[in-house]
Amino acid sequence: xxxxxPSAFVNGALLRRYIGQKVRTVVQVxxxxxxxxxxxxxxxxxxFVKGSPPASTTTYLEVIGIAESENSIRAETWTNFGISFxxxxxxxxxxxxxxxxxxxxx
Amino acid sequence: xxxxxxxxxxxxxxxxxxxxxSSVRPEIVVQVVDLKPVGNRYxxxxxxxxxxxxxxxxxxxxxxxxxxxxxxxxxxxxxxxTANDIPGKSEEKYLLVTKxxxxxxxxxAEIKAEIKASTGIMLKxxxxxxxxxxxxxxxxxxxxxxxxARMAITRRVHPLVSLNPYQGSWxxxxxxxxxxxxxxxxxxxxxxxxxxxxxxDEEGTQIQATMFNAAARKFYDTFQMGKxxxxxxxxxxxxxxxxxxxxxxxxxxxxxxxxxxxxxxEEMFIPETKFNFVPIDELGAYVNQKELIDVIGVVQSVSxxxxxxxxxxNEMIPKRDITLADETxxxxxxxxxxxxxxGLGQELLDMADNYPIIAIKxxxxxxxQGVSLSTVSRSNVVINPDSPEAAKLKSWYDSEGKETSMSxxxxxxxxxxxxxxxxxxxxxxxxxxxxxxxxxGEEKPVFFSTRAYIxxxxxxxxxxxxxxxxxxxxxxxxxxxxxxCEGCQKKDEECSLRYIMAVKASDSTGEAWCFAFxxxxxxxxxxTADELNKLKSxxxxxxxxxQTKLKEATWSxxxxxxxxxxxxYNSEKRQRITVKGVSPIDFAAETRLLLQDISKNKxxx
Ligand SMILES: [Zn+2]
Numbered sequence: 105x106x107x108x109x110p111s112a113f114v115n116g117a118l119l120r121r122y123i124g125q126k127v128r129t130v131v132q133v134x135x136x137x138x139x140x141x142x143x144x145x146x147x148x149x150x151x152f153v154k155g156s157p158p159a160s161t162t163t164y165l166e167v168i169g170i171a172e173s174e175n176s177i178r179a180e181t182w183t184n185f186g187i188s189f190x191x192x193x194x195x196x197x198x199x200x201x202x203x204x205x206x207x208x209x210x
Numbered sequence: 211x212x213x214x215x216x217x218x219x220x221x222x223x224x225x226x227x228x229x230x231x232s233s234v235r236p237e238i239v240v241q242v243v244d245l246k247p248v249g250n251r252y253x254x255x256x257x258x259x260x261x262x263x264x265x266x267x268x269x270x271x272x273x274x275x276x277x278x279x280x281x282x283x284x285x286x287x288x289x290x291x292t293a294n295d296i297p298g299k300s301e302e303k304y305l306l307v308t309k310x311x312x313x314x315x316x317x318x319a320e321i322k323a324e325i326k327a328s329t330g331i332m333l334k335x336x337x338x339x340x341x342x343x344x345x346x347x348x349x350x351x352x353x354x355x356x357x358x359a360r361m362a363i364t365r366r367v368h369p370l371v372s373l374n375p376y377q378g379s380w381x382x383x384x385x386x387x388x389x390x391x392x393x394x395x396x397x398x399x400x401x402x403x404x405x406x407x408x409x410x411d412e413e414g415t416q417i418q419a420t421m422f423n424a425a426a427r428k429f430y431d432t433f434q435m436g437k438x439x440x441x442x443x444x445x446x447x448x449x450x451x452x453x454x455x456x457x458x459x460x461x462x463x464x465x466x467x468x469x470x471x472x473x474x475x476e477e478m479f480i481p482e483t484k485f486n487f488v489p490i491d492e493l494g495a496y497v498n499q500k501e502l503i504d505v506i507g508v509v510q511s512v513s514x515x516x517x518x519x520x521x522x523x524n525e526m527i528p529k530r531d532i533t534l535a536d537e538t539x540x541x542x543x544x545x546x547x548x549x550x551x552x553g554l555g556q557e558l559l560d561m562a563d564n565y566p567i568i569a570i571k572x573x574x575x576x577x578x579q580g581v582s583l584s585t586v587s588r589s590n591v592v593i594n595p596d597s598p599e600a601a602k603l604k605s606w607y608d609s610e611g612k613e614t615s616m617s618x619x620x621x622x623x624x625x626x627x628x629x630x631x632x633x634x635x636x637x638x639x640x641x642x643x644x645x646x647x648x649x650x651g652e653e654k655p656v657f658f659s660t661r662a663y664i665x666x667x668x669x670x671x672x673x674x675x676x677x678x679x680x681x682x683x684x685x686x687x688x689x690x691x692x693x694x695c696e697g698c699q700k701k702d703e704e705c706s707l708r709y710i711m712a713v714k715a716s717d718s719t720g721e722a723w724c725f726a727f728x729x730x731x732x733x734x735x736x737x738t739a740d741e742l743n744k745l746k747s748x749x750x751x752x753x754x755x756x757q758t759k760l761k762e763a764t765w766s767x768x769x770x771x772x773x774x775x776x777x778x779y780n781s782e783k784r785q786r787i788t789v790k791g792v793s794p795i796d797f798a799a800e801t802r803l804l805l806q807d808i809s810k811n812k813x814x815x
Contacts, residue, residue, distance in 0.1 A: 132398050134398060144398070163397070163399065163798070186316055190798035190801065193798055193801040193805065204812075
């Protein structure tokens with residue numbers, strides 16, 4: 105496993121902890137244009153994802169990239185997660201991965 | 211794969227026809243036009259966009275044509291053929307195709323060269339004409355569709371059972387056996403509307419078809435309950451097992467370009483309602499699952515109507531409870547709702563003294579009072595059906611059932627499970643729960659749900675038995691030929707194999723041997739016992755397809771509904787775990803369950 109460049113699981117609220125670092129999150133796409141996607145995080149916050157999104161996006165989108173501010177990410181990897189995704193589960197995962205079980209995650 | 215015909219293909223065929231049979235003929239792709247049966251053969255015109263020639267397919271292609279492999283307007287590659295003279299017409303030839311393969315599904319129209327060629331006569335010009343490719347034609351057709359006319363060209367009705375997502379075009383003839391109301395929805399992409407219909411063909415096969423937005427608005431008024439339609443140009447995808455309401459691996463989506471045409475003034479068929487009855491004592495396995503079940507029973511009692519306030523909109527809706535019994539000597543309460551409560555329920559109340567038999571299709575199994583049944587909008591009730599099951603039940607009831615003492619299915623289960631609330635998730639246990647509780651199931655079978663991997667299927671066990679095709683009971687080989695069924699008291703030339711097998715299940719806490727019968731074993735193995743037997747006999751040796759199939763089934767996880775009971779083997783009582791239901795894993799639901807467990811563990815620490 106490549107551990108040289110870990111990306112932390114985050115939701116909207118956790119993003120501020122990782123400014124300047126690599127994060128991964130899943131958003132519900134609200135709008136998109138050439139250079140960015142506006143998404144809703146799994147804890148209902150707005151996140152701006154910059155970079156070059158895929159030509160067509162599904163309802164849910166996973167992005168991995170650098171947290172630029174408390175509500176924006178410059179994404180390097182974009183992955184369509186389809187139209188059915190359990191946001192609640194993902195949000196709980198983010199909380200566990202940043203809470204008392206942090207040591208279990210890279 | 212080639213998507214266009216061979217240029218000047220027909221000319222090539224004709225110029226090669228004089229060579230002797232040993233020479234290699236060029237393989238040529240042509241379009242099938244005007245395909246029709248003539249006796250047990252088929253004639254068509256082979257079209258290369260420039261020329262057409264009469265052609266014939268011998269009876270050996272019948273199955274390819276019936277299965278839709280070779281279709282009108284589709285493309286085929288001619289692999290072996292002869293060009294023969296048509297008797298009495300020395301200038302004209304016809305092509306006898308002895309070997310060919312399908313290359314592309316039907317196009318929307320005949321392929322024609324850009325420049326009009328006079329029919330039947332080869333152009334003398336040396337100029338190369340470009341035949342249109344299939345995709346070109348499809349694109350052009352999309353713009354100016356003339357549905358009715360086109361459908362008439364390709365109208366060859368496919369049985370619903372033959373449809374799959376990989377098929378080209380098809381037309382089905384179906385009756386609307388259920389129509390849902392239009393629903394509106396809102397999501398991130400905006401608002402929309404959706405409705406679905408349940409379609410049933412002559413053979414009783416059903417499929418659900420869904421329409422969104424423009425398609426929903428276009429077809430909502432077209433589809434009328436009980437009417438028969440020709441439908442084509444829908445798309446198929448694997449059905450979502452979680453929400454499946456009919457027995458079909460696929461579901462259909464119709465879009466704006468789909469074609470729906472009422473079959474007026476044609477012979478109507480009445481699809482028979484296919485029932486798949488679950489005995490009352492096996493209903494426990496279905497509690498709170500999304501799967502709808504069918505039940506048949508003798509009506510024991512009918513309640514007056516009640517008015518129940520619906521939670522979500524406070525509307526008062528009528529409800530009536532009836533009690534059904536069957537040969538398992540168990541009874542279950544069925545709640546009839548809405549029109550079924552007032553109309554049919556009243557009818558049942560009036561005839562209750564005669565203990566009518568009723569068959570109900572599509573019931574939800576809930577955990578109220580342990581196990582109870584409830585009608586949904588698409589439930590279908592038949593009073594005193596004219597079927598062998600009904601006759602058998604009636605004669606059992608008249609002869610002994612009436613005097614037998616029965617118990618309700620719910621009470622037995624809820625008392626043994628020691629808690630009133632039961633569902634796939636609330637009575638979830640790990641395998642160690644069985645292995646560490648040897649007394650489990652001592653008094654009566656107890657039911658649980660467990661998520662586990664199949665870890666071993668012993669390949670050399672007896673996995674199936676020869677069963678009667680009518681009643682599924684074990685048959686014995688008859689003296690001369692065929693099979694004798696003791697149950698039916700008759701002989702049949704054929705029998706079918708039904709599974710009864712032992713499988714080892716494993717999870718993080720341990721492992722346990724479970725018994726699985728036919729339906730459950732089919733879901734575990736992924737094919738029927740007959741199919742598996744074929745694999746077994748087709749090849750010998752170590753790594754045959756049979757072994758592979760078993761290996762594929764191993765290390766896949768399922769959600770199992772199991773019953774645990776004690777059975778005597780050689781005067782020793784042993785635990786027996788029987789698989790009563792197999793469902794695919796709903797990962798989101800399982801994750802929630804795990805999250806619940808994590809938070810439970812945290813608070814208990
Ligand atoms: Zn039989």
